[in-house]
Amino acid sequence: MAPTRKAKAAKAPRVCPPGTILKKRATRKSPRVCAPGIGPLKKGELGQFGYHKVTSLSKTTRHKALGKAIKKYGALSTFRKLNALYVYTRKSSPSSSTLFYRDRNWIRTHYMGKK
Numbered sequence: 294m295a296p297t298r299k300a301k302a303a304k305a306p307r308v309c310p311p312g313t314i315l316k317k318r319a320t321r322k323s324p325r326v327c328a329p330g331i332g333p334l335k336k337g338e339l340g341q342f343g344y345h346k347v348t349s350l351s352k353t354t355r356h357k358a359l360g361k362a363i364k365k366y367g368a369l370s371t372f373r374k375l376n377a378l379y380v381y382t383r384k385s386s387p388s389s390s391t392l393f394y395r396d397r398n399w400i401r402t403h404y405m406g407k408k
Contacts, residue, residue: 307327312329312332313330314327314328314329314330334374338366339371339375342358342359342361342362343358343361347389347392347396359375363400371400372397375397376397378390379393379397
């Protein structure tokens, strides 16, 4: 009788601590690791300056609202907030995600000095 291989037991999915996400493997042999994610968004941070229902706002109105947000949070923090909104709404609401992307790039060119 020929030797048989032992079947490997399926591993349960690894649970990561709060604030981290389970990343994919870099290679076939490398382990999966928990890494920090961008986490949940805080509601109303940009809305308090008039940046809400962006699909119905004009470009100048959105930019004025973002200017107020930049005065309070700074350009980099506002850029990161818009980037998180862009990433989270890419599949669920492509039209508003496109506006978040354009406004994020507007901040980059006008306040961060990058083209």
